[in-house]
């Protein structure tokens with residue numbers, strides 16, 4: 548009996564105080580493995596993607612194009628999901644984080660991606676570059692839900708149902724919530740493919756349609772931003788979990804290549820035996836023996852697992868890789884295209900037309916205005932109700948015929964005809 552009580556005591560203690568040494572920086576690889584096991588074709592696609600990225604990078608090196616010449620600004624929507632009914636925002640343990648905490652994360656992203664954090668990490672001979680990528684907060688969407696914690700590996704769909712993504716071909720969606728399993732965050736890797744007539748409209752399969760709804764990153768609120776009461780970690784306290792996860796969202800791989808001495812397809816990150824998963828905030832050098840050569844691990848790289856304070860570098864090759872993905876991944880490429888539009892008009896494209904199953908749209912609203920989509924039949928009956936910021940619709944249950952696709956913002960309305968076969 549005494550033993551049992553002691554054991555119970557130990558268990559409740561370990562639940563109350565998760566030791567920082569047991570935290571796991573990132574669930575992206577695990578989440579991706581799960582997606583690949585559900586859809587084996589994705590593995591082939593990943594291999595093809597890699598070839599396409601490599602080809603693109605070597606072509607642009609030959610043409611001496613510098614990717615970062617033009618700054619790309621990514622609009623960001625932050626979804627705060629919390630179970631704190633009737634409690635004010637902020638404070639330790641409160642997943643309903645403050646606006647200030649969200650803003651601090653956007654600041655961190657901009658500093659890290661522009662290599663201007665002011666703090667160069669432990670190593671001053673930094674190989675860090677300005678990636679030419681910036682972030683702009685468009686809005687914070689707050690949603691109460693009774694579910695108090697989420698799995699970063701399996702609950703992406705849940706989160707996207709609770710707080711639906713804003714068009715993932717225009718925005719980076721970040722879901723902030725309480726995660727279980729001791730993970731700090733996760734990210735959805737981009738689909739990368741040669742953009743042609745078939746892929747222009749993004750979706751080439753039902754899986755991709757599903758992917759479009761969950762495309763983004765998920766971060767535990769206790770590691771989001773910096774200088775906020777909700778951030779209780781001593782190690783993951785400077786907002787670099789999000790810097791890391793957004794790196795994956797832009798196609799970067801862990802510097803150890805997710806296997807012993809694996810590759811991240813970047814020549815300027817030295818080989819590393821494995822991740823730097825440590826509570827050592829002194830950033831003591833770590834060395835690897837890979838292929839018979841002893842090299843220092845680039846533990847200061849954002850794509851390692853080092854404590855936040857040890858991180859300060861995206862390399863030139865990582866920068867090139869991210870820009871390749873921004874060109875080659877249909878949703879990311881569309882986002883870049885949208886970010887350059889300056890018109891005051893509402894722009895709407897729908898495809899394919901005629902359509903059988905899923906109707907996609909490419910919608911630009913000036914000033915990031917929200918929009919709703921609805922569908923009417925020839926008799927003027929609304930057959931699909933208002934969908935907020937939605938760019939794909941399932942129409943396979945509609946009888947064949949002519950329909951009207953209506954997009955509305957606060958100030959503008961536009962209607963497009965389409966046919967269901």
Ligand SMILES: [Zn+2]
Pocket residue numbers: 572573574575576791792795801
């Ligand atoms: Zn990661």
